[in-house]
Amino acid sequence: MADLSIDFAGIKSLNPFWLASAPPSNTGEQIMRAFDAGWGGAVWKTLGDPVVNVTSRFGGIDYGGKKMMGLNNIELITDRPLDVNLREIREVKKRYPKHIIIASLMTESKRDWQVLIQKCEDAGVDGLELNFGCPHGMCERGMGSSVGQEPKLLQEITSWAKAFARTPVLVKLTPNTGDIVEPGLAGVAGGADGLSLINTVKSIIGVDLERLIPLPRVANGSTNGGYCGPAVKPIALHMVAALARERGITIPISGIGGIETWRDAAEFIALGSTSVQVCTAVMHYGYRIVEDLLEGLNGYLDSKGMKSVGELRGRAISGYQEWGDLDLNYELVAAIDPTVCIGCQLCVTACHDGAHQCIFTGADDRPRPPHAHSLGLATAPKPPRLGLVAGDRVPWIDEPECVGCNLCQLVCPVAGCITMVERRKGPKETWNDRVRAGRDKISGGIRESEP
Amino acid sequence: MNCDGPSRAHAVRDADRLENELLDKKPLYTEAEARAEADRCLYCVDAPCIKACPTQIDIPTFIKKIASGNLRGSATTILEQNLLGYSCARVCPVEVLCVGDCVYTAWGREPIPIGRLQRYATETAMSGSASFSALLPRRRGAAASAMRVACVGAGPASLAFAGTMAREGHEAVIFEKGAIAGGLNATGIAPYKLHAEDAQREVEFVASLGVEVVTGIALDASDAPGRISAKKLLDTYDAVFLGLGLGVDTTLGIPGESGAGVVGATAWIERMKLSMNREQRFEIEGKTIVVVGGGNTAIDVARECAQLGAARVVMVYRRGASSMSGYAHEMDAARVDGVEFVAHARPVAVVRNVSGAVTALRVSGPRVSGTPSDVSDYDLPCDLVAVAIGQSKLREVATYFPGVELDDRGCIACDPTTGQTGHAKVFAGGDCVNGGKEVVNAVANGRDAARTLLERWSLKFARVSPSSGGQAAGA
Numbered sequence A: 001m002a003d004l005s006i007d008f009a010g011i012k013s014l015n016p017f018w019l020a021s022a023p024p025s026n027t028g029e030q031i032m033r034a035f036d037a038g039w040g041g042a043v044w045k046t047l048g049d050p051v052v053n054v055t056s057r058f059g060g061i062d063y064g065g066k067k068m069m070g071l072n073n074i075e076l077i078t079d080r081p082l083d084v085n086l087r088e089i090r091e092v093k094k095r096y097p098k099h100i101i102i103a104s105l106m107t108e109s110k111r112d113w114q115v116l117i118q119k120c121e122d123a124g125v126d127g128l129e130l131n132f133g134c135p136h137g138m139c140e141r142g143m144g145s146s147v148g149q150e151p152k153l154l155q156e157i158t159s160w161a162k163a164f165a166r167t168p169v170l171v172k173l174t175p176n177t178g179d180i181v182e183p184g185l186a187g188v189a190g191g192a193d194g195l196s197l198i199n200t201v202k203s204i205i206g207v208d209l210e211r212l213i214p215l216p217r218v219a220n221g222s223t224n225g226g227y228c229g230p231a232v233k234p235i236a237l238h239m240v241a242a243l244a245r246e247r248g249i250t251i252p253i254s255g256i257g258g259i260e261t262w263r264d265a266a267e268f269i270a271l272g273s274t275s276v277q278v279c280t281a282v283m284h285y286g287y288r289i290v291e292d293l294l295e296g297l298n299g300y301l302d303s304k305g306m307k308s309v310g311e312l313r314g315r316a317i318s319g320y321q322e323w324g325d326l327d328l329n330y331e332l333v334a335a336i337d338p339t340v341c342i343g344c345q346l347c348v349t350a351c352h353d354g355a356h357q358c359i360f361t362g363a364d365d366r367p368r369p370p371h372a373h374s375l376g377l378a379t380a381p382k383p384p385r386l387g388l389v390a391g392d393r394v395p396w397i398d399e400p401e402c403v404g405c406n407l408c409q410l411v412c413p414v415a416g417c418i419t420m421v422e423r424r425k426g427p428k429e430t431w432n433d434r435v436r437a438g439r440d441k442i443s444g445g446i447r448e449s450e451p
Numbered sequence B: 001m002n003c004d005g006p007s008r009a010h011a012v013r014d015a016d017r018l019e020n021e022l023l024d025k026k027p028l029y030t031e032a033e034a035r036a037e038a039d040r041c042l043y044c045v046d047a048p049c050i051k052a053c054p055t056q057i058d059i060p061t062f063i064k065k066i067a068s069g070n071l072r073g074s075a076t077t078i079l080e081q082n083l084l085g086y087s088c089a090r091v092c093p094v095e096v097l098c099v100g101d102c103v104y105t106a107w108g109r110e111p112i113p114i115g116r117l118q119r120y121a122t123e124t125a126m127s128g129s130a131s132f133s134a135l136l137p138r139r140r141g142a143a144a145s146a147m148r149v150a151c152v153g154a155g156p157a158s159l160a161f162a163g164t165m166a167r168e169g170h171e172a173v174i175f176e177k178g179a180i181a182g183g184l185n186a187t188g189i190a191p192y193k194l195h196a197e198d199a200q201r202e203v204e205f206v207a208s209l210g211v212e213v214v215t216g217i218a219l220d221a222s223d224a225p226g227r228i229s230a231k232k233l234l235d236t237y238d239a240v241f242l243g244l245g246l247g248v249d250t251t252l253g254i255p256g257e258s259g260a261g262v263v264g265a266t267a268w269i270e271r272m273k274l275s276m277n278r279e280q281r282f283e284i285e286g287k288t289i290v291v292v293g294g295g296n297t298a299i300d301v302a303r304e305c306a307q308l309g310a311a312r313v314v315m316v317y318r319r320g321a322s323s324m325s326g327y328a329h330e331m332d333a334a335r336v337d338g339v340e341f342v343a344h345a346r347p348v349a350v351v352r353n354v355s356g357a358v359t360a361l362r363v364s365g366p367r368v369s370g371t372p373s374d375v376s377d378y379d380l381p382c383d384l385v386a387v388a389i390g391q392s393k394l395r396e397v398a399t400y401f402p403g404v405e406l407d408d409r410g411c412i413a414c415d416p417t418t419g420q421t422g423h424a425k426v427f428a429g430g431d432c433v434n435g436g437k438e439v440v441n442a443v444a445n446g447r448d449a450a451r452t453l454l455e456r457w458s459l460k461f462a463r464v465s466p467s468s469g470g471q472a473a474g475a
């Protein structure tokens, strides 16, 4: 059993799994049920002056029969009176002293920040999260992502909060910005103790084609919302990694965005997250998913011989390099296993229309396309490789033409059927090596075709 | 309406018919079910399921259109290749056709239920429009050079032929000797697959393309009332398509066979589907029925009787189970329905009591299955014997057309891809050519004969109407 406990800027949590500030952390009653299920902490639904919400509030994207691959919302911060929230925070902290409550906050004036922070800390929260990320409704009032997109403003408000706060201050960043490092550094400069990211991505989830109104529809209109759920995970992973790699980011990161399984969580941790937060997956399946998060992460750490979750943290960061540092002489060639291929030939069409025209079918040698690099015919295996499942429908690879892009492997429905076989072209050489050696001119450039 | 003829195809609308006691074994999918299954289709390239379909429906394309919610487009994809795509969806033995070759099958996973998806697309599209004309716009209006073609028999083969011709702007009329159109789709298909009114609804849709269906007229040696001669057809029409199907049930030729209590399978099925009402269920309910035969018709009768409440249904087959021509999946389903099976039993006599009622079928064979040495006669007690050992071939009709010949099986001889017989103007297809296969084979034959004719026509008139070139032969 690996040790899953973490220390996030002094906040000691039983495990790295926190509810993100959102509907699952709206009330004390909910949060206590979440703690009973196994969640280590919760970032309370953003507090401030209560708002009025609209209906409908959510829109979802289904893909291939799977519901809610992405979720979009136009909900605002808490619509409940501050006093009620504070009373519940007190009660939860009294009944669950070992669990973490972080108050997510959003307001405008310096004075309001001071009062809000004071009241929350008096209620017993373990930390504060400044919501500079909400991309709808609140930003139009000068809050949320309109702060997150202005590094100077972000730094200033963070420093106010730090001046008033006794507990650690986390800054929650918006992904709706050109370079996530800038607001990240601004947070550090403002004195923040940690960064949380990502908040939702500005988006329109779809259009009601009957009424010709965007979704989610509120009477005769809609507005842009915030996008989250499995679809945003790659965006969030990149942003977390970009900050984790940045030398100036010296504070812990709470990773958020599309986390549903322990694998997702492990990936965020490997790219530098100390804690992870979850919203959509809980909205979809409930607090119970934490059981698999805990067991799965534990099992993974055990299988890797890691004694604590801290040993995993940041382990994949050094593998994230600049393109110019990648090895140009590392080469892959696709290989099809005829014993498991089912003959759907999706790889054939993917390679011919979307890659490099080098997967063929049939027993005969085949003419290569006119733009091929190799001369002569593409040579079919002899004797033809008959599949156990697909018979003579098993495709074959014209290896000299394969560029190793692995599109075929991605489209193949059979696990393990297409593998990418390593074929090194030579010793490691990167683009930056070539630039240094003056070998970065590739023939066929723009100037060469000048008359 | 186009199907108004001298004697309009009269509809089977009486909901009290006995066949309506038997409900769909594979009911129409809900939208959610259809989308869930459609989403599983891999959208294979050069898909094996298409190759396994005798009409080469572009299966991955129509399935993807279900997944995207483009049901009309999905139905059009199906109907472009198979105008009877609706009934085929419900009656095709998909286990040995498209579904059997779905890549999931060999992979050992649940294959895509192509038939049910095809039903979903066609039935939903049909319930949203009044006719096929909306789904399949006529490709060209009637031209001065349009052909006039006649079909004999209003089964799937003729319907596919006539519909394909009509859609290209030619005049097509079907002569059917019976009172209703649809052929075995209306008179023979097991009710748990397709009811007669649904078959008729499809006929109306095909007719809506511009086909005239005339019932109560038989191809015969003369032009007496209710008949039409080969000569008259050849004189009046540019081409004739023979979609005659098969003849009456073959008999056993054993003592005691003639008389009440012994029925021919297809004759009984037709009566059950069209003439018997629910009260006549007593003819089957609680009774013991012996079905003679090992083909799909035998299995159908046995399952129908079992589902109608027979006390016991016993299939008797002269050879071993592995020699049966009936499909294994159908036989499995029959066992689930409670049908018993006796192999290696040759009927020798129908046993009747003093008042003439059937009491047993006497068979010869080993008493214990699988011990061929111990052969003896024994009685299988029963109230009804259904004989399902095949149907006769309609030999004479061919002889009415000069040049049309029969092959050594007694089927109409013709070119297998074009349907061309020994007479230049006469084409044939379906059961009367292949000796009895599936609806989808009949459709393929009818369509391909029409495409042959259209191609020839467009070559002939290429200069007259240049716009017609190329489209005639379809995909």
Ligand SMILES: Cc1cc2nc3c(=O)[nH]c(=O)nc-3n(C[C@H](O)[C@H](O)[C@H](O)COP(=O)(O)OP(=O)(O)OC[C@H]3O[C@@H](n4cnc5c(N)ncnc54)[C@H](O)[C@@H]3O)c2cc1C
Binding pocket: B091, B092, B093, B152, B153, B154, B155, B156, B157, B158, B175, B176, B177, B178, B182, B183, B184, B185, B188, B189, B190, B193, B217, B218, B219, B220, B243, B244, B245, B246, B266, B269, B296, B297, B300, B394, B397, B429, B430, B431, B432, B436, B437, B438, B439, B440, B442
């Ligand atoms: C009991 C039974 C169950 C079956 N179940 C299935 C099934 O589940 N799935 C499947 O795919 N196939 C099934 N089949 C086979 C299928 O029904 C046939 O292959 C198909 O109907 C053949 O179509 P057709 O147009 O060639 O002939 P038919 O459907 O037989 O149509 C021929 C038509 O021609 C008419 N006709 C005949 N002679 C003349 C004449 N001289 N003048 C005018 N009209 C004439 C007949 O009255 C009939 O209407 C079944 C067959 C039977 C007998």
Ligand SMILES: Cc1cc2nc3c(=O)[nH]c(=O)nc-3n(C[C@H](O)[C@H](O)[C@H](O)COP(=O)(O)O)c2cc1C
Binding pocket: A020, A021, A022, A023, A045, A046, A071, A072, A073, A075, A076, A077, A078, A104, A131, A133, A134, A172, A198, A199, A200, A228, A229, A230, A232, A256, A257, A258, A259, A277, A278, A279, A280, A281
């Ligand atoms: C309905 C809804 C309401 C949200 N409300 C808030 C909020 O009040 N404060 C906040 O900081 N983030 C809010 N978020 C953003 C989430 O906390 C989280 O950052 C985002 O959903 C990404 O995580 P996920 O992919 O696990 O959902 C909300 C998200 C959703 C879906």
Ligand code: SF4
Binding pocket: A336, A337, A340, A341, A342, A343, A344, A345, A346, A347, A348, A393, A394, A395, A411, A412, A413, A414, A417, A418
């Ligand atoms: S995609 Fe995979 S299963 Fe399909 S044909 Fe290619 S290798 Fe075979």
Ligand code: SF4
Binding pocket: A333, A334, A350, A351, A355, A356, A357, A358, A359, A397, A401, A402, A403, A404, A405, A406, A407, A408, A409
């Ligand atoms: S790796 Fe890319 S280029 Fe090579 S066979 Fe696969 S799709 Fe084609």
Ligand code: SF4
Binding pocket: A344, B040, B041, B042, B043, B044, B047, B048, B049, B050, B059, B060, B063, B101, B102, B103, B104, B112, B114
């Ligand atoms: S073989 Fe199966 S999975 Fe492939 S296209 Fe056909 S129905 Fe879809």
